[in-house]
Amino acid sequence: xxxxxxxxxxxxLAKMYGGRIGCTDVSFDLWPGEVLGIVGESGSGKSTLxxxxxxxxxxxRGQILYRGRDTRxxxxxxxxxxxxxxxxxxxxxxxxxxxxxxxxxxxxxxxxMAVGARHYGDIRxxxxxxxxxxxxxxxxxxxxxxQFSGGMQQRLQIARNLVTSPKLVFMDEPTGGLDVSVxxxxxxxLRGLVRDMGLSVIIVTHDLAVARLLADRLMxxxxxxxxxxxxxxxxxxxxxAAYTQLLVSSVxxx
Amino acid sequence: MIRIENLSKSFTLxxxxxxxxxxxxxxxxxxxxxxxVALTGQSGSGKSTLxxxxxxNYLxxxxxxxxxxxxxxxxxxxxxxxxxxxxxxxxxxFLRVVPRVPTRTVVAEPLLALxxxxxxxxxxxxxxxxxxxxxxxxxSLSPTTFSGGEQQRVNIARGFAHDYxxxxxxxxxxxxxxxxxxxxxxxxxxxxxxGAAIVGIFHDEAARDRVCDRTxxxxxxxxxxxx
Numbered sequence: 001x002x003x004x005x006x007x008x009x010x011x012x013l014a015k016m017y018g019g020r021i022g023c024t025d026v027s028f029d030l031w032p033g034e035v036l037g038i039v040g041e042s043g044s045g046k047s048t049l050x051x052x053x054x055x056x057x058x059x060x061r062g063q064i065l066y067r068g069r070d071t072r073x074x075x076x077x078x079x080x081x082x083x084x085x086x087x088x089x090x091x092x093x094x095x096x097x098x099x100x101x102x103x104x105x106x107x108x109x110x111x112x113m114a115v116g117a118r119h120y121g122d123i124r125x126x127x128x129x130x131x132x133x134x135x136x137x138x139x140x141x142x143x144x145x146x147q148f149s150g151g152m153q154q155r156l157q158i159a160r161n162l163v164t165s166p167k168l169v170f171m172d173e174p175t176g177g178l179d180v181s182v183x184x185x186x187x188x189x190l191r192g193l194v195r196d197m198g199l200s201v202i203i204v205t206h207d208l209a210v211a212r213l214l215a216d217r218l219m220x221x222x223x224x225x226x227x228x229x230x231x232x233x234x235x236x237x238x239x240x241a242a243y244t245q246l247l248v249s250s251v252x253x254x
Numbered sequence: 255m256i257r258i259e260n261l262s263k264s265f266t267l268x269x270x271x272x273x274x275x276x277x278x279x280x281x282x283x284x285x286x287x288x289x290x291v292a293l294t295g296q297s298g299s300g301k302s303t304l305x306x307x308x309x310x311n312y313l314x315x316x317x318x319x320x321x322x323x324x325x326x327x328x329x330x331x332x333x334x335x336x337x338x339x340x341x342x343x344x345x346x347x348f349l350r351v352v353p354r355v356p357t358r359t360v361v362a363e364p365l366l367a368l369x370x371x372x373x374x375x376x377x378x379x380x381x382x383x384x385x386x387x388x389x390x391x392x393x394s395l396s397p398t399t400f401s402g403g404e405q406q407r408v409n410i411a412r413g414f415a416h417d418y419x420x421x422x423x424x425x426x427x428x429x430x431x432x433x434x435x436x437x438x439x440x441x442x443x444x445x446x447x448x449g450a451a452i453v454g455i456f457h458d459e460a461a462r463d464r465v466c467d468r469t470x471x472x473x474x475x476x477x478x479x480x481x
Contacts, residue, residue, distance in 0.1 A: 031332055184353035191352060195366060213352050217331045231310060231331040238312040242268030249269065 005068070007032050007168060007200050008053070013062035015052050021224035022048035026062070028219065028229065032167070035194055035201040037215030037232060039208060039247070045224035046204045047172060053202060054089055054170045055079050066168070084114050088161035092173035094153035098145045098160065104131060105141040107160045115164050130159040134189060151182035155189065162193060171203040175210055187213055208251055212236055220244045255420050255451030256285040256308065261317035261327070262477075263300075263307060277303055281317070281475035283453070287419070290442065290452040292466040295473040301455045304472055305422050308453065309344050310334040321420055339367050343418035347425050349397060349405045357400075358383065358393040361411045368416060375415075382411040386437055403429050407438075414441050421445060423454035427461045439465055 006029035015022035023045035030036050038046045051057035053064060055071060064071045066086075071079060083089070091097040098107055108127040109117075117123050128138050134155035136148075145153050154174065161169065174190070175183040191214065194201055205211055211218055211232060218235045220228040220243065228241040239245045261281040267273045278300050285291050293301040306312040307326070308319055314327035324337050338344075343364070351360050358379045359366075365375035383393055386407040392400065397408045406429055413421070426442070427435045435458070442465045445452060456462035462469070 034332070034335075181353075188352045188355050212350075216335050230313075231334055233311050234313060234331075237306070238265075240266075240313065245268050 006030055006065075007067060008202075009063070009065040010053065011063040011065075013049070013052060013059050013064065015048055015057060015059045021045070022057075023052070023221070023224045026226055028226075030168075030200055030202065032200055033194075033198045034217065035199075035203065035215045037211040037218045038202065038204045038221060039206060039211050039218055040221035040227075041206060041247075044221040046206075046221050048224070049221070050170055050172055050202065050204045054087065055083060056089075084111075085164060086167045088164075088166040088169045090157055090161055090169065090171040090174045092176045094145065094150070094157045097157040098153065100146050101144065103142045103144060104136065104148070104156055107145065107156060108163050111160055111163050126163065127159075130163050131156075133193075134159045135185070149182075151178050151186065154178065154182075154186060158186075158189070158193075162197070162199075165197065167200060169199055169201045171201060173205055173207075174203065175205070175207065183210070190214060208236060208248065220247065255287045255322065256283065256453065257318075257320040258283040258304075258308070259318050261304075261307065261319060261475075262315045263303060263312065264315050276477040278307075278472075278475050279477040281472070283470055285420075285451040285453055287449040287451050288446050290446055290454060290466045292462045292469045293453065293455050294469045294471050300472045300475060302424065304475070305344075305424060305453065305455065309338070309342065309422055339364075341418060342420045342422070343413050343416065344422045345410055345413035345424060345426055347406070347409075347428070349409045351397065353398050354396050356394045357388065357397045357408055360397055360408060361415055364412060364416045378415060379411065382414060383408075385441075386411050387434055403431070403434070406430065407434060410438055410441070414445065417445075417448060417450070419450060421450050421452045423452060423456075425455055425457060427456065427458045435461065 008030040011027050013026040014024040026049055038049060040046045048057065052059040059072060105124060105127045108130050109123040112123050112126060128141060131138060131141060136152060136155060145156055148156065175186050178186065187210065193199065203214060215232045218230065218232045219226050220235065222243050228235055228239065228244045235244060236248055239248050259282050261278060263278040264274055264276040281304060293304060295301055303312060307314050310326045317327060319326040321337060322341050324333055326334060358376055361379035361382060362375040365378060366372065380393065388404060388407055397405055410426060426438050430438060439461055442452065
């Protein structure tokens, strides 16, 4: 695949909840190495969209082409393989993405075993290396995640997701619910990983400051529709749509 | 290197009864490689607006903004991201960084984004920080806690880390002491000498006279107000 082909192409995607719109008329391209932010208030459809894109929710209409193949037409095993290997999903609540009864090292190692790693020494070494990359001390490798702070749990979830070198990472409010100082540390970590691993990321957030620091491009959603779409700093500094202007001007200045 | 033709811009304030404020019409500008052009005009005349439009931060309403072979007025976000990474640098008046990132990495980031090896990128960053008299003991700290003048110098170091073919400078010498002002002016002169096309806003007239080849008064691009 060349840099000149989108990694993900979405066309006219829609998802209904009965008569209510989850999200509709969503079309965009995501290129390798790009970070796309999806912002909007609660209930705007951003999490529904993320769910459809990542295959956790079934869309009603439209195409989701990943490297040219429509993931909506794939068989279930095919899609599962994809979400274990080339995709990753970072949940807002680390408990949804971690196995709380398994050690930190086990949480990371398990993902490696799922893609075929069998050598115990190698797995433990890779797991230790990844714990270091997300700034968790190697001494904590045998501790359970429930003994970790919220920020550490979130970093562990990121290590578990990235250890298999995915190409596309979905993130749902990854810094939500964390103290600001912990958020900053996580943002720094994510930016470094995105750059060094050339990751493509789709990140849902309601925090415009997080969007500004992480995302190359933004999609603004309201009532299931994409209201505005463009370069992150342009959307935030020169918003065109009435709703985006309201959203941006509602943020408290620090 | 930079060619602007018939550029216009207006702001529509949807939440203030949809008021449309035309701020620019018929703007034009051409900057050759190795040339530095100063934008002049009173506060509020549109100097910063024009700079932001060249950088793709503000959307143009009409006209064209060629930077190299990219028309910023029509380019896709992806093309602008690439242009900013490779071709077009911007030293703004405000430093906006992820908290907690060490100063030396903040400065090295534009080079890391180009795929330059970390040790080379950091060596270049340290060289610039040294030139700009940022004490070595601060390099491993985040610039968010620095003084205004220090933050500005970090911003300048970051803007000059990569040899961009085109550069936008917003008040690069404001709030600097004589010694650091001299360093910044010599960085600008060196950038011109290697062929960079530069557009700048300088309230510091002596600095403007020294590094700029000519001035363009943006007051001429203000739309005629309806009577």
